[in-house]
Amino acid sequence: MVSSDMEEVLDGVRVILVTVPASAHRDLARAMAPYLQAGQIIILNPGRTLGAVEFQHVLRENGAPPGLTVAETETFIFASRRVEPGVSRINRVKRKVHLAALPAYRTASVLRQVRHVLPQFVAAANVLETGLSNIGAIFHPAPTLLNAGWIESASQFDYYHQGITRGVARALERVDEERLAIAESYRVRAVPARRWLAAVYGTRADDLYTAIQRTRAYGGLKSPASLEHRYVFEDVPMSLVPLADLARAAGRSAPVMESLITIACALTGVDWVKKGRTLSSVGLGGMGVEEIIDFVKVGLRKVPHPQTRTTSSWNGETVASDAEAFMGPDAP
Amino acid sequence: MVSSDMEEVLDGVRVILVTVPASAHRDLARAMAPYLQAGQIIILNPGRTLGAVEFQHVLRENGAPPGLTVAETETFIFASRRVEPGVSRINRVKRKVHLAALPAYRTASVLRQVRHVLPQFVAAANVLETGLSNIGAIFHPAPTLLNAGWIESASQFDYYHQGITRGVARALERVDEERLAIAESYRVRAVPARRWLAAVYGTRADDLYTAIQRTRAYGGLKSPASLEHRYVFEDVPMSLVPLADLARAAGRSAPVMESLITIACALTGVDWVKKGRTLSSVGLGGMGVEEIIDFVKVGLRKVPHPQTRTTSSWNGETVASDAEAFMGPDAP
Missing domain, CATH: 3.40.50.720 (NAD(P)-binding Rossmann-like Domain)
Incomplete structure (x- = not known):
């Protein structure tokens, strides 16, 4: 159908x-x-x-x-x-x-x-x-923004092999480090971009630049034809914006991510933070690390009005009395 | 000689x-x-x-x-x-x-x-x-950083006419607005980049992009051959870093300048803030707007140890008693 x-x-x-x-x-x-x-x-x-x-x-x-x-x-x-x-x-x-x-x-x-x-x-x-583990957050927005003039000059180039030069790869490594640090704060596993390339494409190298250059699968993948491309309009608001906000909620800074977001807004004239996913826009505003982890595990969130407090339990465990179950009874 | x-x-x-x-x-x-x-x-x-x-x-x-x-x-x-x-x-x-x-x-x-x-x-x-009035702060670092991949790919392009596309020019306008706002805080005159082009080259247009494209004198000026160029190593630490710090001392934010600085550090692996001019590194650490303005006018700065307080006067005017004359008697 x-x-x-x-x-x-x-x-x-x-x-x-x-x-x-x-x-x-x-x-x-x-x-x-x-x-x-x-x-x-x-x-x-x-x-x-x-x-x-x-x-x-x-x-x-x-x-x-x-x-x-x-x-x-x-x-x-x-x-x-x-x-x-x-x-x-x-x-x-x-x-x-x-x-x-x-x-x-x-x-x-x-x-x-x-x-x-x-x-x-x-x-x-x-x-x-x-x-x-959103690897697009690493490989999509930064190389696009750091080649903005090239892209807008309507030149087509090999996105990975020409667009990701030594300097650009150095910036990607910084974004990747920030992502790994956020993952550590939320106690989840995230694979470094370089190891991801090794696992997926078998390309091994001591630095991200060399690893990308050696990844044959990236050959011939063309650059975006303009900044109105999902590498900006999807990966800035739906990847970098929520990642930077998760960093903030964990008391970490993610300066390169924040800078890429600001530059993306300046280049396009669009407020990507306003259009993007923040903890607040997805209903988790004001939560700290532990509350966010609890929420993704058991689907409970603090009730906004204390007068509607409920208690609930799951798997024999009683859950914070200041929370409510969201999705109702378990799906069959 | x-x-x-x-x-x-x-x-x-x-x-x-x-x-x-x-x-x-x-x-x-x-x-x-x-x-x-x-x-x-x-x-x-x-x-x-x-x-x-x-x-x-x-x-x-x-x-x-x-x-x-x-x-x-x-x-x-x-x-x-x-x-x-x-x-x-x-x-x-x-x-x-x-x-x-x-x-x-x-x-x-x-x-x-x-x-x-x-x-x-x-x-x-x-x-x-x-x-x-440092116009290099507008025209040098941002277009270089936003064409980093193109520059490092060893392609030569027309720096102004090809490198400053609509998006890049939009970002320059934001940097320029931040500079003008800082000037306002310190009560000095600064000419917008677009009006500067009109005054110096006679190119008039409604937006910076068009003004730059119409500036014939920019034709044929080639892009830097690498990121190790004064558009980065001079204009980031000696222009953007002190501008952003002046903004901070005035309680203003300069997010696009700050982002360009962070991106420049990530791209080059150099800490340009540490190498750059900050109020603190030039001896004005901790001063507010009024103290900085006083300092550049009359060359006096607060004495670090109150016990060495002096009074001084200039042109019949008595100057803050908590200050010292720096450069000694007026040059002949």
Whole structure:
């Protein structure tokens, strides 16, 4: 079935794969909310950073029924390119793609329900781990911004092999260090970009520059034709903005990420922070590290008005009395 | 006389023109200090931002005699390029170049003593005005950093006409707005970059991008061949760093300048803030706007130890009792 009728598409299906740029998640969640049915599973493929949290928050704000499960993957399952509108070429199906549900205790259940069609999906600790494994946050915005004049001069160049020079790679390493430090704050695993290249493409080198230059798969991948490209409009607001905000909530600074965001705003004249995912815009405003970790694990958040305090328990464990369960009874 | 013997060069001359990248001012001041003689005038041509303040501070730290006057110009008096080592081509002598002495009340005296050889020099209010009129801070670092990959790919391109695209020009406008806001805080005049192009080159347009594209004099000016270029190593530490610090002391933010500095550090692996001019490194640490303005006007600074308090007066006006005169008796 090919359809743009949301009600028709969603009716009676068990698992919904959402494969759009993360900048469209908010609008899509709003459009889906009225037609979702209890027990359905939504998988953002991928979520970028804080995707599942934002999606769930927008569903809730728009009256979606309880009993839904939102999950996200750390990267897209296909290595592919659009050939022309409506036609894509899939070069490769990735062998292993991490997935986490929100809350994390539902991850196993989601995997069980999709493994017959998507056996590539394996469990991540929680959506902080998938969000902090967002390698696009490293490889997409910085090289685009640090080649802004080249891109806007309408010259086409090899994005990775020509655009990522020694200096640009040095900047990427700094962004990557900031991402790894944030992951440490939230106690999740994140693989350094250089090790990721070794794992995915088998390219080994002592520094990121050499590793990228040796990655044959990157040969011939062309630069964006303008700054109006998802490397900016998706990866700045949906990757760098939430990463920098997670850093801030953990009392860490992420100066290179913050600078790239500011420069992206200056170059495009768009306020990407306002358009982007912040803890506050995804409903986690004011939370500290421990509260955020609790939230992604068990899906509980502090109740905004103390007079509505409830107590709840999960798996025999009593959970902070100042919290509420969001998604209702566990999905079947 | 051509000589590299500092003592021989400085002996008995009245006016010393210093024409080196601002990143060399500190070392040069240290080398000159032992050989300077009371009454001599040193003109930094140009000073970039806080040049005269740094120069005077380093002279003082290195035991230069009292009775010296340090001044700076807002830009270099020649429109010129080096053709080969030892040979320069002067395209044009600028008709009017602003100059200020530190302290400002000596500006008139400096101009009187140089006008028979350098009639182009005219008075600026003080060294904050010359430092905040530093147009290189706008046109040099941002386009270089936002074309970092292009530059490092060893492609040569027209720096102004190809490197300053619509997006890059948008970023320059933001940097320029920050500079104008700082000037306002310190109550000095600064001409917007777009109006500066109109005044100097006669190019008029509604936006900076169009004005730069219409500036014929910029045609054919080639991009730096690497990031190890004075557009980075001079203009980041000696222009952007002190401008951002002046903003901070005035309680203003200069987010785009700060971001460019951070990005420059990440790209080059050099700590430009540490190598650069800050209020603290030029001896004005901890001062607020009013103290800084007083300092550039009358050359007085707060005495670090209250027990050494002195009172002083100038032109019949009694000056803050908590201050000391720095440069000794007025130069003859």
